[in-house]
Amino acid sequence: MRILIVEDEPTLGAQLKSTLEGQGYAVDLSADGEDGHFMGSTEDYDAVVLDLGLPEIDGLTVLGMWRREGRTFPVLVLTARDSWSDKVAGLDAGADDYLAKPFQTEELIARLRALIRRASGNTSSELTAGDVRLDTRSGRVTLSGEPVKLTAQEYKLLSYLMHHKGKVVSRTELIEHIYDQDFDRDSNTIEVFVTRIRKKLGADVITTIRGLGYSLDDPADAPRA
Amino acid sequence: MRILIVEDEPTLGAQLKSTLEGQGYAVDLSADGEDGHFMGSTEDYDAVVLDLGLPEIDGLTVLGMWRREGRTFPVLVLTARDSWSDKVAGLDAGADDYLAKPFQTEELIARLRALIRRASGNTSSELTAGDVRLDTRSGRVTLSGEPVKLTAQEYKLLSYLMHHKGKVVSRTELIEHIYDQDFDRDSNTIEVFVTRIRKKLGADVITTIRGLGYSLDDPADAPRA
DNA sequence: TGGTTCATGCGCATTCTGATCGTCGAAGAC
DNA sequence: GTCTTCGACGATCAGAATGCGCATGAACCA
Numbered sequence: 001m002r003i004l005i006v007e008d009e010p011t012l013g014a015q016l017k018s019t020l021e022g023q024g025y026a027v028d029l030s031a032d033g034e035d036g037h038f039m040g041s042t043e044d045y046d047a048v049v050l051d052l053g054l055p056e057i058d059g060l061t062v063l064g065m066w067r068r069e070g071r072t073f074p075v076l077v078l079t080a081r082d083s084w085s086d087k088v089a090g091l092d093a094g095a096d097d098y099l100a101k102p103f104q105t106e107e108l109i110a111r112l113r114a115l116i117r118r119a120s121g122n123t124s125s126e127l128t129a130g131d132v133r134l135d136t137r138s139g140r141v142t143l144s145g146e147p148v149k150l151t152a153q154e155y156k157l158l159s160y161l162m163h164h165k166g167k168v169v170s171r172t173e174l175i176e177h178i179y180d181q182d183f184d185r186d187s188n189t190i191e192v193f194v195t196r197i198r199k200k201l202g203a204d205v206i207t208t209i210r211g212l213g214y215s216l217d218d219p220a221d222a223p224r225a
Numbered sequence: 226m227r228i229l230i231v232e233d234e235p236t237l238g239a240q241l242k243s244t245l246e247g248q249g250y251a252v253d254l255s256a257d258g259e260d261g262h263f264m265g266s267t268e269d270y271d272a273v274v275l276d277l278g279l280p281e282i283d284g285l286t287v288l289g290m291w292r293r294e295g296r297t298f299p300v301l302v303l304t305a306r307d308s309w310s311d312k313v314a315g316l317d318a319g320a321d322d323y324l325a326k327p328f329q330t331e332e333l334i335a336r337l338r339a340l341i342r343r344a345s346g347n348t349s350s351e352l353t354a355g356d357v358r359l360d361t362r363s364g365r366v367t368l369s370g371e372p373v374k375l376t377a378q379e380y381k382l383l384s385y386l387m388h389h390k391g392k393v394v395s396r397t398e399l400i401e402h403i404y405d406q407d408f409d410r411d412s413n414t415i416e417v418f419v420t421r422i423r424k425k426l427g428a429d430v431i432t433t434i435r436g437l438g439y440s441l442d443d444p445a446d447a448p449r450a
Numbered sequence: 451t452g453g454t455t456c457a458t459g460c461g462c463a464t465t466c467t468g469a470t471c472g473t474c475g476a477a478g479a480c
Numbered sequence: 481g482t483c484t485t486c487g488a489c490g491a492t493c494a495g496a497a498t499g500c501g502c503a504t505g506a507a508c509c510a
Contacts (some may be wrong), residue, residue: 067348074343088335092362094348097322110235110316116320118343139393139437151464188490189466195491208396210474210489287505331474376453414455416501455508459496472491479484 002026002044002118006036006062007051007078011049019105020112033057037092040066040073049108050088051078060093067094074110074115127162129218132201134162143201150200153178157193161206161216172214226271226341226385226401227251231261231287232303233279241274244330245337249364249381251405258282265291265298269401272341274333276303277315299340301333308337339364346386352387354443357426359387368426375425378403382418386431386441391433395438 003025007013010031017027028043030036033054040048040062052059063075068106077098078091090098096119097111131144139155141148150158156178161169171190194206194214207215228250232238235256242252249395253268254368255261258279265273265287277284288300302315302323321343322336338361342350352359356369364380366373375383381403386394419431419439432440 024459072346073350088331091335091339092350094350096343114316114321137393138391138440138442139434152434155437187467191491192466192493195493198491208490378454411457413501418453418501420502420504433501453509455484455506456508458504460502460505461500463500464496465496467494467496469494470492472489474487474489477485480482 001046002028002029003112004030004036004040004043004045004048004075006030006033006040006054006059008054009051016105016108019109020132023109033059033062037041037062037065041069045073046074046119047112048075049074049078049112050095053080060090063090063093063095072119074119076111076115078103101213125166127159129165129216130205131160132162132205134159141201148196148200153189154193154197154200157190158201158216161214165216165218168209168212168215173213226388227253227269228337229253229255229261229265229268229273230250231255231258231273231279231284231393232267232276232361233257234276241330243335244334247314248334249377249384251381251403258284258287262287262290265296266294268406269360269398270298271344271402272337273300274303274337275300275320278305278374284349285315288315288318288408299344301336320423329344341388347388351391352384354387354390354441355430357383357387357430359384366426375422378414379418379422379425383422383426383441386439390441390443393434393438393440398447 001024003020003032005016005020005027006011007029008031013029013031017029020027028039028045030039034056035056036050036054050059050063054062057137059077066073066075074096075094077095078101079090079098080101096115099108099111125135127134127136133142134140136159141150141155141158157174160174160177174190194208198206205216207217209215226249228245229236230241230245230252232241232254233256238254238256242254244250253264253270260282261275261279262282275288279287284302288302291298291300299321300319302320303326303417304323305326306313321340324333324336338350341363342348350360350362352361358367359365361384366380366383368376382399385402387401399415419433423430423431426430432442434440
């Protein structure tokens with residue numbers, strides 16, 4: 001975990017640095033807005049501690065610049081002023097949290113922990129198999145980068161198979177997961193959709209295991225069978 | 226955006242509820258820990274305001290239970306006590322922010338806004354998609370710079386979609402987050418509002434994914450390969 | 451009166467059905 | 481061992497049915 005501190009007061013800055021280093025973080029320290037902005041823009045941090053009252057450029061300005069540049073690291077703002085309007089402005093400028101000086105070091109550490117935990121909680125929503133890529137969040141499917149239009153049922157079927165990549169999935173299992181309740185089992189809708197998906201994504205995407213069901217394999221982790 | 230308030234003091238609870246409703250949130254109010262825990266466990270909220278000092282079950286306990294159940298909504302903790310150890314405990318128990326009583330209502334609103342924004346992965350209070358720009362702070366919407374007048378419900382719907390840009394949002398999900406608890410699910414109000422928003426902002430702003438729901442896409446980050 | 455909700459009909463993409471065709475694999479004959 | 485045959489299972493197709501989403505206007509509410 002790498003952390004940037006932008007703090008103009010040397011004593012406080014140094015103290016924070018050593019405290020956080022004691023907690024196992026890698027810490028960079030910057031003493032003014034201009035330099036701080038540069039470091040935040042060029043290096044990759046897991047979190048930033050930013051003092052609002054800075055020489056050269058104001059903290060809020062720096063924050064705004066980062067956000068406009070697309071920097072998304074969590075920012076903990078330090079403010080000496082205790083007026084809530086400043087805090088509100090900070091939060092609206094894109095700060096993720098703030099702390100009023102003076103503060104307990106323990107609290108700073110706890111808040112940083114919470115920020116980092118939250119920021120890293122973003123798990124990927126992308127499933128891949130060969131050239132096929134499925135984003136469960138946006139519901140979009142691409143084949144070698146090219147977007148492919150799937151209907152709702154086609155999507156559900158493919159999604160289930162990709163979630164169980166490498167496993168043999170029986171027709172019954174598919175029916176049970178794609179349709180909510182009782183569904184006439186004497187029908188070949190599943191086959192129909194498998195056919196249609198194969199047409200759109202290539203015949204080799206879904207393998208048929210006779211008498212058992214279907215399986216979707218990723219050629220990447222094929223163990224030479 | 227749907228919010229749960231767990232607050233035992235009736236006056237404060239009611240006041241918060243009406244304030245937040247005035248801000249365009251759908252608000253459910255619970256007066257004790259047990260009920261609050263149940264609601265948070267069964268319904269889907271975008272954020273929770275949780276008082277620590279509660280009858281029946283303590284706020285921290287409720288929070289811990291939610292987190293153990295896998296509930297990930299952002300939680301803003303209210304504490305009457307001003308000791309930092311309590312705050313630290315709260316943050317470590319899974320709170321995302323806290324506010325010491327008494328507090329300014331504006332600050333609560335700003336913090337909630339920030340929490341919701343952060344939870345959806347956004348860093349600025351301005352949400353954009355193509356030519357459409359929505360400022361969550363002022364509640365204003367513009368199309369290529371031109372201000373557009375949206376009604377309350379239209380705004381809520383658009384706001385939710387923009388907070389979840391690129392994600393497929395089902396009609397049920399929209400209903401659940403735009404309205405509070407009791408609402409007749411068998412109606413086509415959502416469709417009506419989608420139609421009206423399209424009329425005001427252009428038909429291509431909201432994409433229909435048949436059988437799944439709606440999606441708001443930013444043409445800026447669409448093409449890959 | 452402006453905003454919100456409900457009801458209705460239409461158009462059409464999507465899904466389902468059932469019949470037909472293709473393919474696989476096992477078993478038996480040579 | 482290998483060739484042939486046969487039955488069962490899967491693939492495919494196209495027409496029919498379904499039901500989703502859109503639009504519009506009326507009813508309802510504050």
